[in-house]
Amino acid sequence: MTTDIEIARAATLRTMPEIAAKLDLPEVALIPYGRDKAKIDAAFISALEGRENGKLILVTAISPTPAGEGKTTTTVGLGDGLQRIGKRAAICIREASLGPNFGMKGGAAGGGRAQIVPMESMNLHFTGDFHAIGAAHNLLAAMIDNHLYWGNDLGIDERRVVWRRVVDMNDRALRDIVVSLGGVSNGFPRQTGFDITVASEVMACLCLSRDLEELEERLGRMVVAYRRDRSPITCADIGAQGAMVVLLKDALQPNLVQSLEATPAFVHGGPFANIAHGCNSVIATQTALKLADYVVTEAGFGADLGAEKFFDIKCRKAGLKPDAAVIVATVRALKMNGGVAKADLAEENVAAVDAGCANLARHIANTRRFGVPVVVAINHFTTDTEDEIDAIRAAAEAQGVEAVLCTHWADGGAGAEALARKVAELTEAPSEFAPLYPDEMGLFEKIETIARTIYHAGEVIADRKVLDQLREWETAGYRDLPVCMAKTQYSFSSDPTLIGAPTGHALPIREVRLAAGAGFVVAICGEIMTMPGLPRHPAAEKIGLDNEGRIEGLF
Structure with missing residues (x-):
């Protein structure tokens, strides 16, 4: 079988000015990063203020399983499908973290014929945004320890420094550590630890900021430690926010790339949904909404995590009103939710699909609770049977929504045209979106x-x-x-x-x-960790270069 990386490598990419032209984005607004990716100039983004927004569609999913759901693949396929039916569409997704890439999850660029390219670059260092976030975060950590070393004028209680360090890798050995060992010249020993970069509050601040001024304000009010009287010490008290913004200046500008079918794709930011707020950046989404008639975005993991945070955090903070939501489900994943072992997923088991559809029904009901119309996308696998697919359709219909069979992994945008038409139909009604709870609640x-x-x-x-x-x-x-x-x-x-x-x-x-x-x-x-660990056999064991210097083993 042809792998995702082989499909991506065989693609003929359009130039970035060609991709930008699809959104009437002038070439002068592009800051090139090589031949196949670019950032959007901040001055151009500021000039978009006042333009009417396009329609915003969220792609979410049932609870994830080892069988796979294909949320990003469906996001890309839907964007391509909307483009195929004549809509001006853009895709907005998160950047990939190196931790899961070398761990067990694999890449974050979609799959099959529904991918973002350049796939290898996007799944690795991309435009360096994560490195800038990690550097800014750790600069603040260094300045806190430096302040303690040079007399601690702010009166920081060394036991109550809450600002940990970060690294963009799964490394359980760094969860709890002691720093400043080795004598007087190395500072004051204290217990601390590392989180993964995607859990950094700096990542969250960047992803929720509209411009550099707001970013500096957010960074300045981050609480990094407490005094003995429990009064807080902020990043602004340490005096680090200005230097941090300097490191983040380019990282705040959204990245523009493309799908295999040349649909414009904004790939920016990357907080995890199980330990952070799980959405791409506000600035990328808002820029896309000013340039496209339909913007397809995603939120991490299942709707109980990513979608809830998208609605209650990102939309609340940015004033966004989503027009529709797509819940991705697969026969395989529903069978696992129905109790079938991964080794037995190829065998037809309608009863297990029926049982697993309780999970789908819960996610449908939860998403509709926010006042957003819903459609189910059945991400098709070749082992699916008609009876199993019909079971999903019946479960969705019982919840008052339609389930649409999609073959975008194999067929690209053509396999998501029916989903695209349904989504376009759902967005015609005015949005009745509302968050789950009011601000004033405790x-x-x-x-x-x-x-x-x-x-x-x-x-x-x-x-x-x-x-x-x-x-x-x-x-x-x-x-x-x-x-x-x-x-x-x-x-x-x-x-x-x-x-x-x-x-x-x-x-x-x-x-x-x-x-x-x-x-x-x-x-x-519970036991959730803000620094993941690697599995017994991490994906990194199979990643390397072939005889021609090309990457192999990357999902």
Whole structure:
């Protein structure tokens, strides 16, 4: 079988001015990064203010399984499908993190005939945005330790430095470390740790900022430590935000590339949805909406994580009103949610599909709760049978929505034309979008609302320390912030093995973190880690260069 990388490598790419011309984007607005990618000049983006927005379509999915759902592939296929039926379309997705690329998830450029290209570049260093984010984040960390070394004029309690370091790699050995060992000249030893770059608050600040001025403001108000009286120390107190913005100046400009069918694609930002807010940048989405009539974006993992955060964080903060949502499902993944082992997925099992459709139904109901019309995209595999596909259609119909069979992996945009027509139809009605909870609701009440309404939990468990911390933040003026749930992507619960559509489970809140610059509170549930680890046999073992110097083994 031809691999994704072979398909991408065989493609004939259009020049970036040709891609830009599809959106009436002048060549002068492009900042070239080689022959096949470009950034959009910030001055041109500012000049777009006042233009009417196009239609915004969110692609989300059922709970992920090892069988695969194909959310990014469907996002790309739908963008290509809209272009094929004569719509001016653009795609907006996140950049890929090196951690999962070399771990187990693989790339983030789609697959088959529905890919973003250049696939190899996008899945590796791309335009260097993640490196800039990591450098800015770690500059602040270095300046905090430097402040402690040179006398600690701010009175930082060394036990309460909450700003950790980051690296864009899965490395469990860095989760908990001690720094500044080796004597007086190396500073004051203290316990800290690393998160993966995509969990960095700097990443969130960049992805939620509209311009450099807002980015500097957000960075400045990030809380990095506390004094002994529990009063906060911010990035602005350390004096790092100006230098950080210098490092991030180019990274804030959205990246423009293309699909295999030359649909313009904005690829920018990359917070994970299980440990961060899971959406591409606001500036990329808003730029695309000013230039295209239809913008297809995605949110990470299942709708309980990515879509909820897209609606309650990104749309709330950016004033966006999505016009439709697509929930991606596969026969294979639904059979796994119905209890079938991965090794047995090729065998027809309509009963397992029926059982797994409880998961699909939950995601449909949750998404419609936000006032957004929904369509189900059945991402087709060759082993699917008609009876299994009919079972999904019937389950969707029982929820009052249509399920459309899509073959974009094999056929590109032609395989998503029916989905594109349905999406265009759904967007004709005015958006009735509304977030799940109001700003003024208390922080713990917001956590409970998500847990009970979206996860169908029976209770939320939090110890006195967590509750007291939330109350302190409310008193300090952070009550109006939304919450960002850090939770396993594999289940509606905090237990990754509890698949399907569980109800009545307990959701334990292990820790809460204030992201004052990004503008949300992170609630860490169960055993979820903000620094992932590599599997027993990471994908990196099979990645290398062939005799002609070409990359092989990349998904």
